[in-house]
Amino acid sequence: MSCEDWKCQLGTTTTKPLLDPQNLLVKTAPTVVSTSWYEAPDLVWLTDWMNSEEISSLDELKGQVVAVKFWTLGCINCIRTFDEVEALYQKYKDEGFTILWLHAPEFAYERKLENVENAVEKYWLSFPIALDNDFTTWRAYKNRYWPAFYLIDKEGNVRYTHFWEWKYEEKDIAVQELLAE
Numbered sequence: 001m002s003c004e005d006w007k008c009q010l011g012t013t014t015t016k017p018l019l020d021p022q023n024l025l026v027k028t029a030p031t032v033v034s035t036s037w038y039e040a041p042d043l044v045w046l047t048d049w050m051n052s053e054e055i056s057s058l059d060e061l062k063g064q065v066v067a068v069k070f071w072t073l074g075c076i077n078c079i080r081t082f083d084e085v086e087a088l089y090q091k092y093k094d095e096g097f098t099i100l101w102l103h104a105p106e107f108a109y110e111r112k113l114e115n116v117e118n119a120v121e122k123y124w125l126s127f128p129i130a131l132d133n134d135f136t137t138w139r140a141y142k143n144r145y146w147p148a149f150y151l152i153d154k155e156g157n158v159r160y161t162h163f164w165e166w167k168y169e170e171k172d173i174a175v176q177e178l179l180a181e
Contacts, residue, residue, distance in 0.1 A: 037157040040068070040150065041140035045132075046102065048113050050120055052128035055100065063154050065092075065178040067099040070138060070148040072106045073119040077165050078147045082123045084168045088175060089127045095179050096154075101129040104138045106146065153178050 042058050049055065058066065069085060071078040089099045105111045111133050120129060132138055141150060151160035151174050160174040 037153070037159045040066075040152045040156050040158045041137070043100075043102075043130075044136040044140050045134055046130035046137060047133065048116075048131045050117065050129040051126055055128060055130070058152065058156055061098060062156060064096045064098055065154060065175060066152040067097070067175070068137075068141070068150040068152065069099060069101045070104050070132070070141075070143050070146060071101055072104055072110050072146050073116055074107055074110055075146045079123070080165050081147050082125065084171075086125065086127070088168075088172060091172075092175055092179065093127075097175055097179060099127040101125070101127055102132045102137055103129060104132045104135055104143075104146070151175065151178065153181065 040058055043055065046055075055061065067085075067088075069081075071081075073079075085099060085101075089097070103110070103116050109115055113131065116129070116131060119125075141148075145163040147164065149160075149162045149171065150158050151171070153159045159178060160171075162171060
């Protein structure tokens with residue numbers, strides 16, 4: 001197997017069938033979730049939950065596949081991921097998948113709850129969202145980027161990460177793989 005594009009990015013060599021919609025032939029796609037993982041840091045000092053009740057710990061979500069996504073409302077790269085992440089959430093939410101969007105502000109105006117609420121309404125975001133204005137969960141993840149996507153398996157381990165935009169199909173495959181485990 002050659003390491004082209006994203007195919008060997010995580011160092012895995014396992015494969016699984018993937019239907020190619022172009023010609024309806026079955027291709028072989030590599031597993032994208034990491035075979036080496038680490039325990040996901042817990043949620044720390046998050047406030048002002050939107051679209052859900054407060055989630056105080058990842059332990060409340062054990063048995064589910066969870067994506068933790070760091071974003072900020074003024075980040076164009078974050079805004080360009082809204083539709084993709086919403087589609088991923090809608091596609092798998094009934095199968096045990098949830099996304100926690102943690103808003104970590106880059107600028108002072110992004111710290112205001114009202115501005116975040118306006119963005120949530122403007123972009124019709126439906127998944128659980130909380131504020132991380134003090135960057136406590138951000139620091140627990142040792143995160144440095146907006147947007148950042150951490151995919152956590154049913155046991156609470158980070159198995160896939162992606163920073164910035166793109167790799168939508170890869171994220172979809174990673175969610176499928178973790179849901180199937």
